[in-house]
Amino acid sequence: MNKNDLIHILATPDRLELERIRGAAEETLLRCCGNKVYFRGLIEFSNLCDNDCLYCGIRKSNRRVARYVLTKEKIIEAALWCGEQGYGSVVLQSGERCDEKFIGFVEEIVAAIKDKSRTPAMPEGLGITLSVGEQSEATYRRFFAAGAHRYLLRIETTSPELYKRLHPANMRLPDRIESLNALRRAGFQVGTGVMIGLPGQTVEQLADDLLFFRDIDIDMIGMGPYIMHHDTPLSAWRDVHERTAADRFDLALRMIAAARLLLEDVNIAAATALQAIDPEGREKALSWGANIIMPQLTPTEVRHDYQLYDGKPCLDESADQCRSCLQIRIAGAGREIGYDSWGDSRHAINKR
Numbered sequence: 001m002n003k004n005d006l007i008h009i010l011a012t013p014d015r016l017e018l019e020r021i022r023g024a025a026e027e028t029l030l031r032c033c034g035n036k037v038y039f040r041g042l043i044e045f046s047n048l049c050d051n052d053c054l055y056c057g058i059r060k061s062n063r064r065v066a067r068y069v070l071t072k073e074k075i076i077e078a079a080l081w082c083g084e085q086g087y088g089s090v091v092l093q094s095g096e097r098c099d100e101k102f103i104g105f106v107e108e109i110v111a112a113i114k115d116k117s118r119t120p121a122m123p124e125g126l127g128i129t130l131s132v133g134e135q136s137e138a139t140y141r142r143f144f145a146a147g148a149h150r151y152l153l154r155i156e157t158t159s160p161e162l163y164k165r166l167h168p169a170n171m172r173l174p175d176r177i178e179s180l181n182a183l184r185r186a187g188f189q190v191g192t193g194v195m196i197g198l199p200g201q202t203v204e205q206l207a208d209d210l211l212f213f214r215d216i217d218i219d220m221i222g223m224g225p226y227i228m229h230h231d232t233p234l235s236a237w238r239d240v241h242e243r244t245a246a247d248r249f250d251l252a253l254r255m256i257a258a259a260r261l262l263l264e265d266v267n268i269a270a271a272t273a274l275q276a277i278d279p280e281g282r283e284k285a286l287s288w289g290a291n292i293i294m295p296q297l298t299p300t301e302v303r304h305d306y307q308l309y310d311g312k313p314c315l316d317e318s319a320d321q322c323r324s325c326l327q328i329r330i331a332g333a334g335r336e337i338g339y340d341s342w343g344d345s346r347h348a349i350n351k352r
């Protein structure tokens with residue numbers, strides 16, 4: 001597939017053809033990755049952030065957010081609950097900080113979760129994915145040594161102009177790309193992704209994003225629609241080239257299908273942001289080529305304070321409710337849940 005093919009998938013107005021594209025993406029998924037959907041229990045353990053991304057609700061300058069850091073005990077408790085449910089993996093996500101206190105804390109919780117989650121069903125313990133932003137290679141190595149083996153760092157957009165418009169001057173696209181390379185050198189399976197439907201973003205840029213995923217040989221993808229947050233500078237741009245929520249949703253599903261057709265054996269997450277637009281967003285993503293779901297394990301008392309965008313779904317659902325809700329949704333999409341397994345991407349496994 002070349003850039004024009006990708007643009008065509010992202011832009012064709014022909015609904016019948018689009019349904020054929022969806023079917024082909026689903027068929028590629030089942031052939032290259034199987035029928036299973038894997039869970040990563042998501043623990044948003046802190047919203048403290050040193051960055052000031054113009055689109056993000058927990059950006060440093062947003063004084064209206066009550067800041068929190070979960071205790072080590074709370075985080076471990078949530079992770080072990082996840083193990084008991086047979087989920088197999090957790091994602092530890094937070095705002096970005098690079099101070100030693102933070103780095104040491106992450107290292108400690110990773111090691112503790114690894115240690116405490118070993119069971120007869122999972123002798124190697126839970127799979128741990130980190131999503132704590134741009135760090136030095138030395139830090140990535142410490143995280144890997146502590147027991148994390150996958151890392152998510154969205155590139156957000158590969159367009160240098162758009163990247164500049166969305167971030168403060170101290171954040172640079174080449175640094176972020178270098179971070180992805182450093183993660184790979186440190187031994188991680190690496191995931192990245194973009195926001196879809198950003199103000200001023202074109203389908204050409206999105207096609208380039210997909211080619212970038214291929215060129216850096218990514219193992220996992222997490223991408224979803226851009227959704228405005230009312231307390232961010234980007235919300236002032238709502239009238240500039242703005243697509244409707246339905247259009248951003250449609251474009252996100254097309255991006256998932258295009259990524260599946262282009263990359264075949266990578267893991268692709270059905271992003272929670274999809275569900276902020278459509279109550280059936282995540283199931284729909286499964287039938288467009290996604291195979292990973294991240295159920296919320298963040299304790300409900302702080303979940304309201306981790307709002308990257310407006311209308312975050314499932315704010316008050318307990319982890320238990322979330323579990324039964326997802327079981328029904330996944331069965332409804334004709335898929336099976338992959339219990340008690342890390343569910344690494346076939347792409348990463350095939351590389352070994």
Ligand code: 5AD
Pocket residue numbers: 055056057154156194195224225226227228229273308309310
């Ligand atoms: N809309 C959608 N996604 C967002 N993110 C941050 N802010 C928003 C928003 N307003 C995404 C970014 C980041 C991830 C953790 O959340 O892509 O990498």
